[in-house]
Each structure stands twice: as C-alpha cells, then as structure tokens.
Amino acid sequence: xxxxxxxxxxxxxxxxxxxxxxxxxxxxxxxxxxxxxxxxxxxxxxxxxxxxxxxxxxxxxxxxxxxxxxxxxxxxxxxxxxxxxxxxxxxxxxxxxxxxxxxxxxxxxxxxxxxxxxxxxxxxxxxxxxxxxxxxxxxxxxxxxxxxxxxxxxxxxxxxxxxxxxxxxxxxxxxxxxxxxxxxxxxxxxxxxxxxxxxxxxxxxxxxxxxxxxxxxxxxxxxxxxxxxxxxxxxxxxxxxxxxxxxxxxxxxxxxxxxxxxxxxxxxxxxxxxxxxxxxxxxxxxxxxxxxxxxxxxxxxxxxxxxxxxxxxxxxxxxxxxxxxxxxxxxxxxxxxxxxxxxxxxxxxxxxxxxxxxxxxxxxxxxxxxxxxxxxxxxxxxxxxxxxxxxxxxxxxxxxxxxxxxxxxxxxxxxxxxxxxxxxxxxxxxxxxxxxxxxxxx
Ligand SMILES: Cc1cc2nc3c(=O)[nH]c(=O)nc-3n(C[C@H](O)[C@H](O)[C@H](O)COP(=O)(O)OP(=O)(O)OC[C@H]3O[C@@H](n4cnc5c(N)ncnc54)[C@H](O)[C@@H]3O)c2cc1C
Numbered sequence: 001x002x003x004x005x006x007x008x009x010x011x012x013x014x015x016x017x018x019x020x021x022x023x024x025x026x027x028x029x030x031x032x033x034x035x036x037x038x039x040x041x042x043x044x045x046x047x048x049x050x051x052x053x054x055x056x057x058x059x060x061x062x063x064x065x066x067x068x069x070x071x072x073x074x075x076x077x078x079x080x081x082x083x084x085x086x087x088x089x090x091x092x093x094x095x096x097x098x099x100x101x102x103x104x105x106x107x108x109x110x111x112x113x114x115x116x117x118x119x120x121x122x123x124x125x126x127x128x129x130x131x132x133x134x135x136x137x138x139x140x141x142x143x144x145x146x147x148x149x150x151x152x153x154x155x156x157x158x159x160x161x162x163x164x165x166x167x168x169x170x171x172x173x174x175x176x177x178x179x180x181x182x183x184x185x186x187x188x189x190x191x192x193x194x195x196x197x198x199x200x201x202x203x204x205x206x207x208x209x210x211x212x213x214x215x216x217x218x219x220x221x222x223x224x225x226x227x228x229x230x231x232x233x234x235x236x237x238x239x240x241x242x243x244x245x246x247x248x249x250x251x252x253x254x255x256x257x258x259x260x261x262x263x264x265x266x267x268x269x270x271x272x273x274x275x276x277x278x279x280x281x282x283x284x285x286x287x288x289x290x291x292x293x294x295x296x297x298x299x300x301x302x303x304x305x306x307x308x309x310x311x312x313x314x315x316x317x318x319x320x321x322x323x324x325x326x327x328x329x330x331x332x333x334x335x336x337x338x339x340x341x342x343x344x345x346x347x348x349x350x351x352x353x354x355x356x357x358x359x360x361x362x363x364x365x366x367x368x369x370x371x372x373x374x375x376x377x378x379x380x381x382x383x384x385x386x387x388x389x390x391x392x393x394x395x396x397x398x399x400x401x402x403x404x405x406x407x408x409x410x411x412x413x414x415x416x417x418x419x420x421x422x423x424x425x426x427x428x429x430x431x432x433x434x435x436x437x438x439x440x441x442x
Contacts, residue, residue: 003028004439005241007233009221009257010248012040013421014409016204017071017428018246018435023211025436030242031213032235034220037198038205040248041381042421044198047283049328053196056379057279058316058334061191065422067429072193075203080194086294086321091310092157094363096293100188113157121154128183134416138177138391145176165300165313166338167275170387177416178388185417190294192322197421224258226403244405244435248428250274250383251397254408262402269397272412275338277384278312278345280357281377283330287317288365294321296364305339311356312337315364330374335361341382350378386412386419399431405438407431 004027008015011033019029037043044053061068063083072078088100093112100107108122124146137145142163146155163171163179193200205215216235223234224245231242247254251269255261261269289296296315302308316334324331335357339345345353354376361368389395392415399409409431414423 001026002439004243006030006244006246006435007032007221007224007231007240007242008246008248009224009233010040011035011038011205011215011217012248013042013068013201013424014248014428014431015040015246016201016208017425018248018409018432019208019213019215019428020071020204020211021429021432022435023208023213027436027439029208029213030240031208031215032219032221032233033215033217036218038215038217039198039201041384042197042201042424044196045377046196046198047328047330047375049330050326051328052194052322052326053198054281054318054327054332055197056281056377057277057381057384058314058318058336059192059197059421060321061420061422062185063187063189063191064185065191065420067426068422069191071204071425071429072200075207077193077200077203080199081191082194082322083189083191084321085189087292088295088297089291089293090158090297091299091364096289096291096296098293099297111158113153117151117153117157120150121158124150124154125183128180131180131184134177134180134184135393137180138175138388138393138416140176141172141390142174142176142179143172146179161299161301162297164303165297166385167387168303168338168340168343170273170275170389171303173387173389175388175390175392177392178418181416182418190321221257224406225260226406231405244407244438246407246409246431246435248409250410251408251412252383254410258403258406260403265397265402268395269408271395272397273387273389274341274383274412275385275387276341276343276346276380276382277336277338278353278378278380279334279336280312280354281379282333282335282358282373283327283375284333284372285331285374286367286372287320287331288333288361288368289315289317289320290365292320293317305337305343305345310360338385346380346382353378383411386415388415392416399427400434400438407435 008031044055046053089096231245251272298310314336318332411419
C-alpha cells in the first residue's frame with residue numbers, strides 16, 4: 001500500500017472517526033481543528049471542582065446507536081458506558097407529564113387531551129415505530145402528515161411545539177421523514193461515557209495519535225485549493241500539500257474555504273439551511289426539578305420568542321441523570337434553545353441571556369432564587385441543526401465533491417437521521433473508506 005497524505009478539517013466526531021480508520025490503514029493524517037480542544041459540538045468542559053467533564057451542549061446516546069457503541073467496543077472501552085433510564089417529560093398547562101414512563105400507555109392516558117386524540121396519538125406513535133420505509137414520507141411536511149394522521153388536537157397540543165422549538169419559523173417546512181427518524185430511533189435508556197463525552201473523544205484522539213495521526217489544535221484552516229493535482233491547505237498563512245482533503249465543517253464554511261468549488265455544487269451547498277443553538281448552564285446549590293425529571297420539553301406556541309410562554313425549549317437537569325458527586329455536588333441544569341443563526345440570542349450579552357432564561361425558573365420550582373446559582377456558563381453556535389425540507393434527499397450534496405480527492409462530511413448529510421455523534425462516526429468511517437478506495441483507483 002502506498003502511504004498517502006490526508007488533511008482533515010475539524011476534530012469533531014466525524015473527523016476523528018475518519019482519522020482513526022485512515023491512520024489504522026497506515027495513511028498519514030493531519031487534523032486541523034480551529035478550537036482549543038477535540039470534540040466539536042460534542043466537546044465538554046470541566047469546572048475546577050468537578051471530576052467529570054460536562055458537554056457544552058446536552059448530549060446522550062440511544063441504546064441503538066450501533067456505530068458509536070461499536071467504535072467504543074473496538075477501543076476496548078465498553079465498560080465505560082453508562083445507560084440509565086432517566087425521566088423525560090413534557091410541560092403542559094402548568095404541569096409536568098412524564099413521557100418515557102415504563103408504561104407508555106398509562107403515560108399517554110394521563111395527557112390532558114381528549115380520549116380520541118390520545119388514541120390517535122398513540123396509534124400514530126406505534127405506526128412510526130414499526131414503519132421503516134421513510135423515503136416516501138419526505139414528500140410531505142411533518143405538519144401536514146401529522147395533522148392528517150393523528151388529528152389536529154394531538155398535533156397542535158403535543159408535536160407542533162417540538163417542531164417550533166427546533167426549527168423556529170421553518171417549523172411548517174420540515175419534512176416527515178426527519179420526524180419519523182426521531183420517533184423511530186428513540187430509546188428510553190440514554191447513554192453517556194464515564195467522565196463525559198469529552199473523555200470518549202479524547203480516548204479516540206489519543207488512539208489516532210498512537211496510530212501516527214497529528215492533531216493541530218487552535219489551527220483554523222484558511223483556504224483549500226487544488227494545484228497540479230495536489231491539494232494545498234493554508235493554515236496561519238503557511239501552505240501544506242495533501243493527496244486528499246476531508247472537510248467536516250458546515251456547508252457555509254466549506255463555501256468560504258474552497259473558492260474554486262464548481263458552481264453547481266456550491267449552489268447546492270448554499271441552499272442547505274440550519275438552525276443555531278444557545279444554552280445557559282447553571283451550577284445550582286439545590287435541585288430544580290424535584291420529581292427527578294432529566295429532560296423537560298417546554299411548549300413553544302410561536303416561533304417569536306418575545307411572545308412565547310418560555311424563552312427556551314428544553315430544561316435539562318443533568319444531575320437528575322448522572323450522579324452530582326462527579327460534579328463536586330453541583331446540581332447542573334441546561335436551559336437550551338434552537339434559533340435561526342441571525343437571532344438576537346447570538347448578539348445579546350451573556351448576562352442578558354442568563355437573565356432572560358432564569359426569569360422563568362420559578363415556574364418549575366417556586367423556591368428557586370438567583371442566589372441558588374453558584375456559577376453559570378453560556379455556549380452558542382450558529383450551526384447546530386440542519387433543516388430538512390421537503391424532498392431533502394434530492395438536495396443533499398454527495399460526500400465526494402466534484403473536485404476529485406476533496407470530500408465533505410457534515411451533519412446535514414446524515415439525513416434522514418437527526419444529527420448525532422453516532423451518525424458522525426458512521427459517516428466519518430464511510431468517508432474514510434471512500435478516500436481509500438479513491439487512492440486505490442489512483
Ligand atoms: C444542542 C445540541 C445537542 C445535541 N445533542 C446530541 C445528543 O444528545 N447526542 C448526540 O450524539 N449528538 C448530539 N448533538 C449532535 C452532535 O454534537 C453532532 O452531530 C456531532 O458532534 C457532529 O460532529 P462533526 O464532527 O460532524 O461536527 P462538529 O462537531 O461541528 O465538528 C466540526 C469541527 O470543525 C471545526 N472547524 C470548523 N471550521 C474549521 C476551520 N476552518 N479549520 C479548522 N477546524 C474547523 C470546528 O471547530 C469543529 O470542531 C447535539 C448537538 C447540539 C448542537
């Protein structure tokens with residue numbers, strides 16, 4: 001085998017998984033990461049008093065996330081997996097309704113909707129769990145399909161909120177195949193890694209290094225060009241040559257980095273839309289959700305945050321899922337939301353965002369007061385959730401770009417699945433295989 005040089009842009013789960021297979025096969029890999037650590041959107045941070053890291057954006061795995069669980073097994077680290085069954089709930093009419101109850105039927109019957117709506121809601125959920133042929137569903141918007149199938153009442157009261165919360169003003173344009181994938185894949189057991197996702201990502205990065213890969217942290221790539229059959233990657237004004245390049249950043253960054261992309265492909269990339277995400281993380285002195293709910297979905301009646309009942313979508317009490325002993329006894333709560341990349345949540349100060357989000361916490365626990373907050377953190381990203389429109393499969397760019405030897409693998413390409421580290425790993429390994437096949441073909 002001829003050893004080839006590959007540059008990977010991004011040390012998130014996709015880039016690391018691709019690098020793992022490429023270095024395992026003996027190729028020379030440089031990963032360039034703009035951030036200060038590996039992990040990308042799944043990266044974690046650690047406060048001084050904590051033993052474990054916490055994800056900047058809430059993360060967990062499903063029990064059927066076979067690609068990532070398989071990789072963890074290959075790394076010999078399956079004993080570090082933790083899969084409890086936390087409580088996930090919905091806030092409706094001022095009350096918490098548990099959704100992932102061991103007895104789903106009982107949970108369903110408790111919902112404050114008519115009996116007919118409950119039955120239609122339950123049957124639709126069952127149908128989506130059993131149905132596998134998702135492709136025809138992408139012709140319909142989730143809103144139209146769900147309204148027709150489960151009826152207006154169940155849709156408006158239960159699922160419309162989720163769509164608005166995730167996709168804002170695009171909520172009625174998202175296709176039904178994406179929605180199917182969300183329901184189909186969900187498992188009541190939710191997994192994490194001992195030490196946090198960051199511990200897994202560091203383990204993978206270490207393995208890449210042991211196999212000869214080099215990870216350049218804090219080194220954003222400025223430009224990718226092809227000259228005389230070789231790729232030239234520019235970092236800090238210096239050029240390096242490669243036989244192949246894999247970019248794992250967003251479609252928008254790809255457009256900026258590769259000025260010579262063929263116009264048709266560039267047009268395809270520009271058409272891909274996405275939502276950003278913001279989270280406020282609070283280290284509290286007391287438990288907020290005293291019924292031990294881990295995940296509480298909040299209603300979103302309108303995409304206009306100034307009119308909405310709550311300023312964010314999900315209240316996630318991490319220490320109702322993982323033991324707070326790993327976090328110096330802190331009670332850790334995320335207040336998270338998805339908003340368009342030009343939303344004012346990206347422009348207002350951290351203090352203002354924290355103030356807006358914490359203003360509603362008394363609704364969940366009347367004893368809450370701002371002096372419960374020991375410390376707080378704010379994380380924001382303008383690319384967090386691709387928006388899968390009708391017939392999305394036809395709009396997706398191929399992992400192989402029209403420039404021979406240049407590959408793109410990012411969250412928008414794991415469709416119909418909702419973006420996640422499991423699919424990032426699967427896609428990273430698939431694209432590594434494509435790169436190596438390309439080398440064999442010469
Ligand atoms: C709010 C939120 C919740 C989520 N929840 C879950 C969950 O529960 N479970 C789950 O599995 N997944 C979850 N995800 C999704 C998961 O984080 C992503 O699917 C996964 O991390 C994507 O990995 P990636 O490597 O494809 O991309 P990224 O993680 O985005 O990595 C891309 C990397 O490229 C780097 N980069 C960008 N431009 C440059 C440049 N010019 N030069 C060098 N480097 C560059 C970035 O810094 C980044 O590190 C969630 C994501 C968000 C935002």
